[in-house]
Amino acid sequence: MENRIDLDMAFYQHFLSTPTPICTTDKHGNIREANRAFLDFYGYALHEVVGRNPKILKSGRQSPAAYGELWRQIVDPAIGHWSGELINRKRSGEEVTVHLTVSALRSSNGELSGFVATTLDITRSKLLEGQLSSMNQELEDLNRLKNEVLAVTSHDLKSPLNGIISRVRLMQETLVDLPRERIREHLERIVEAGDRLTGFINELLDLDKIEAGRYQLHTKRLRVDALAQLCVEINAPAAALRGMRLTFASEGKPRPVEVDAVKLEQVLNNLISNAIKYAPYGSEIEVIYKENSGGGRQIAVHDRGPGLPEEDLAQIFDRYYQVKKKGFVPTRVFGVGLGLAIVKNIVEMHGGTVSAANRAGGGSIFTVCLPDPSVTRVKGGAALVIDPHDTIFRYLEGPLTLRAIPHFFARTAFEVQRVLENEHPDLIFIAAEDYPGEMAERLAEYSAAGVNQAILVGIGPERYRQEHIQYLFSEPVLDVEILEFLDETRINSRN
Ligand code: ADP
Secondary structure: OHHHHHOOHHHHHHHHHOOOOEEEEEOOOOEEEEOHHHHHHHOOOHHHHOOOOHHHHEOOOOOHHHHHHHHHHHHOOOOOEEEEEEEEEOOOOOEEEEEEEEEEEEOOOOOEEEEEEEEEEOHHHHHHHHHHHHHHHHHHHHHHHHHHHHHHHHHHHHHHHHHHHHHHHHHHHHHHHOOHHHHHHHHHHHHHHHHHHHHHHHHHHHHHHHHOOOOOOOOEEEOHHHHHHHHHHHHHHHHHHOOOEEEEEEEOOOOOEEEOHHHHHHHHHHHHHHHHHHOOOOOEEEEEEEEOOOOOEEEEEEOOOOOOOHHHOOOOOOOOOOOOOOOOOOOOOOOOOOHHHHHHHHHHHOOOEEEEEEOOOOOEEEEEEEOOOHHHHOOOOOEEEEOOOOOOHHHHHHHHHHOOOOEEEEOOHHHHHHHHHHHOOOEEEEEHHHOOOOHHHHHHHHHHOOOOEEEEEOOOHHHHHHOOOOOOOOOOEOHHHHHHHHHHOOOOOOO
16 A cells, blocks of 8 residues: 555554544545544444545534635645544544544655544543533622622611611710600611611521421411502502502402411512512502412512513522513612512412513513412311301201201300311301401411311491401302302312
């Protein structure tokens, strides 16, 4: 072989035994020689490569322009070689990142006689490099996050503290001449600042507690729509300060459900205050309560703010996650990115879900869904009718008997107690006319005894509102609606 004779014998021995994959070609670029390392690395037998163009190794990842430049340098007598990284393909199809050096071989008169190519496999080091750089990026992100959290945390801690200290100083210096009214005002501001501090610290601790699974829900039965309306009222002054209209609407027939009122209020306040924070001055925010046909409760906060970048929707509920994309974050806003993480944790503890979406006309919608408690609620249950003056029993007895629902009748507190202990009812009907005081405590007792639902019967909506019992009871059922109600509530006989 002509080329083999051209090579110095020792060099040729080295070519054969080196662990570096090398091949040589003729001046047309067709492979003449390939060493064992080359064949092993690319997975070919010698006869499969000899006479073929090294194009067989191409992965298609490099552009034709890149190859053009590669060959331009190699055949240029003034340069004569090319060295660089590219992605090749083995016979098996596996892609490999290699550092390739190709040199032109020329005879003593300068005539081109072929090429030699040396391959260095850098796939693994590339992979490690990639991992290292993404770890570096993560570390940088974490470090930046730590600095931001520290900055925000210290701002949130320092500004109320400074307020407290400066007011106390002022009082120390001027106490003798300070009118009582001014002292009272200073003290109020000090208490407010203290409350803000504890609120912030509690938020941090809360999240840790919830995430570590150490938070216990303290649930009681109440109407979630009434709670949502209360949150709207609480946040209205803050919205008004930004010229915003904060409205509440309710669809469907709200019924009470077991929730942790304090925590759910925190959820709604977080969502509403975000809308106030991120939506523009003068825009409108709507809080909408719906009870869907399956019985689940849904509270949605709609705003006309910047909305959320689609790529952030999945992560927006992560701890410390904040939107960074230009055009989405107003400069005035200062936050830590804990609020939505807390929201998600609390809602999930209730067995519910929370999601974020963009409104068609701009703005975002945050929706909290709480599961339907009635599905397991009264199925197969018994009913207790509390009716001291026989006003509702006659309406209920027929329908309950017809549906084979065991039912018990109680006139006095003693009788109620006895039924609760012995019959374990799931459902209580209370004659609304005899609505007794301390109902909240009574309801807590019923609930502790395993009663899932307490229903007022026979009271008009007017009276219902006057009594301020909408937090505890759903809209009362009128005598004439009993049949419809029993069907809707899916009460079945025990067997
Ligand atoms: P914070 O408001 O303290 O930054 P959150 O966890 O409450 O933390 O919110 C996380 C991020 O989600 C915010 O930084 C903001 O980028 C985005 N965000 C939350 N609510 C809204 C909203 N109503 N409109 C637009 N972006 C929002």
